[in-house]
Amino acid sequence: MDPLILSRIQFAANISFHILFPTITIALGWVLLFFKLRFNRTGDEKWMDAYRFWVKVFALSFALGVVSGITMSFQFGTNWPGFMESVGNIAGPLLAYEVLTAFFLEAAFLGIMLFGFRRVPGWLHTTATFLVAFGTTLSAFWILVLNSWMHTPAGYEVIDGVVHATDWMAIIFNPSLPYRLTHMLLASGLTVAFLIAGISALRWIWGDRGTEVRATLRFGATLGAVLIPLQIYAGDMHGLNTLEHQPAKVAAMEGNWETQGNVPLVLFALPDQEARENRMEIAIPNVASLILTHSLDGEVPGLNDFVAVDGTPEHPPVAPVFFSFRIMVGMGMAMLALSWSALWFMRRGRGVEGLPRPWIYAFAAMGFSGWIATLAGWYVTEIGRQPWLVTGVLTTKEAVGPVTGGMVASSLVAYLLVYAVLMAAYLGTLTYLARRAARHDPLTPDLPTPDAGVRALQPAE
Template sequence: MDPLILSRIQFAANISFHILFPTITIALGWVLLFFKLRFNATGAEKWMDAYRFWVKVFALSFALGVVSGITMSFQFGTNWPGFMEKVGNVAGPLLAYEIMTAFFLEAAFLGIMLFGFRRVPGWLHTTATLLVAFGTTLSAFWILALNSWMHTPAGFELRDGVVHATDWFAIVFNPSMPYRLVHMLLASGLTVAFLIAGLSALRWIWGDRGDEVRATLRVGATVAAVLIPLQILAGDFHGLNTLEHQPAKVAAMEANWETQPRVPLVLFALPDQEARENRFEVAIPGMASVILKHHLDGVVPGLNDFVSEDGVIEHPPVAPVFFAFRVMVGLGFAMLALSWSALWLMRRGRGIDGLPRLWIYGFAGMAFSGWVATLAGWYTTEIGRQPWLVTGVLTTREAVADVSGGMVLSTLLAYLAVYGFLIAAYIGTLTYLARKASAGDHRLNPDPAPRDAGVEILKPAE
């Protein structure tokens, strides 16, 4: 019943639910733009069918993302008043910039994108899709600027214990921001790629062999195959940046206890924080030094360096960070193996028809793998920041509200119940849409688009 632990769990539950939907909308907006441009260029109905199906997924994801984001923001006041009291001069403007630029842009053109297809010129509808896609990316930019600043704060000074901005450029483009932004954008791209490929594979299993399913399955597999090596490279750069600015987090990710050269890469272990050792360790000698220092004799900081003389632990909890990191990396390599082998089989065989049934089921099974990998990555980076809320400036204990554990627990249970229901409803709705589309139910598209739609203004029906 510790209010601090319960408040942390509650915020983690809220952000875990919220982040699922921006992770989809950030990249899906650009995929929708691709579908629309392909239709404009070729007139092929499969691209417009794909647009009309996936814009429904975008609309649903956008709605849940907005609602959960508003709910999460309330917790700054209810659970973490010390956060805004100390760093509100930085956090407030960055959140306001996100609302005044990205959110207003999305809100202004989302209606045209969803409902204006037959009511506005084709170029305007395409432009609206472009601006909504840009708005989702701009939103990610501002949110990640704030989140990155909390990890690697810069451009500020303390006056009477309160943070004041001195250099907004340094605040926005703080040392970890570029790496974190690229890593998140690629994560969104991979999430959407596997969602598109997964739902398309599910429709294929249900007997839908239409041109739309063939096109979207190929697009999903291709985007995944292109992005996953870029994500691995970006992750390496991000890890090196984290080692420079947050060495305790990297030590926890690697379950490395002693500062030494030739640090082994621990593939599996049960970190024992009390005994300060790993149990049942399986490791590759020296490989962590090669990865983190690019040299076999590279010295990597250990967790024991972050214990004070009086025994106070100043590093994050090891086991959650260690295992979350391995879930993220493991899924990344699974994505690499599936997407690359699928692309090779399609090129070697007869396109989608050349994919063995096992690969089709593999894509269906990994439809939401991007969600799992994203959550694992966020747990790694956010738990890895502990005990700090803003590194070197504000701890979580200093920021938590003075409320009873029972009050936090009751709201936490309510949040979990609602979010569990909404997640089940969301996945169920996507499955319903996919099954209806596979069955050829035209109620999904009661007003199919003519071939020249999106190119010129449509004449009203006589």
């Protein structure tokens, strides 16, 4: 049992579980703010009903995100001490900034957001919702600053094997941050759009035809239709940035072995890293060159350029990156087709009533499609960085600690069992909430308006 491989699998399992929940809370906080503002402006109870339902989903996702994030951070000391020993002067402050600016902000106002509706004025409750949403986005910013710096490090110098900061602005606004941050925020928006549409569609299938379900199903489909073209454009810009700074990753994504022009777009293949070729390849001539260089005969880097003199590959493992990239893109195309066709039916018909039944079932089936796309994209990003942990500075092999394979394997099994139980509980709770809402059997009684709640607490004159 190789401790390096097991440590990588363990960290991958932790980050894969953890990232699912911030992917929801980042965008859902802003969606909750939208619901609250719509209620404040119109007084229509359907928006407050939507807020009450989805704030429970936010609270549940936030709790699991915090817990899984803590266990993930432990591994910096247990499995990867070389990481902090080498780049702790960069990573430590960035993680501290996230806690000091974002986590404290969320923690301070989350209680008001969740429980203060009847106890504080309406404007304060709305403000708390805004600050929690802002806090989740700020948290994502600092984490992505560190992650982007690990991919495209800047503003540093190495003294006796230890990285020291020379320019914090260059570190924070490193070359890949704008693209990576935009891509992740849009991914969160799409995840929430299809989660809202999917659970609303499930409630519709269970017979709930209330105004809240109509509003949220239409909102989810519309949000998805608006964001997916933006994500395609942001993904293209991110790819061009990656081509400039991490060409080996792009070569693995494309399954391209030789540096050349007129490179075809490989739709499907079985990459054979031993033979240095693709088997069973289905491709469209010249399209990869067109996408990556905006020229049909543009030169695209090949994997064979990243091989050591002794024949050892200095590029990422090809198959995981190649297939993960196609899963991400394929899921994006499915999102585009479903959301745009749904809008066409809703505009042509009578709102949600105009959606054909197969489209309702499709939204229910794709409720967690954002998770699949996000995980696939994360695997492209992180596996595609190998063999580096910090590009050009620290390899993954250099960072692993003196742990035994048996120790890592036992803790890995424990993590996987706990995560399986937590995921089953999370999905079961969402289903329970959706069924209760579909039966119009809320977990809490109808709440008065905020102002009425405040007046009720004041003594009579």
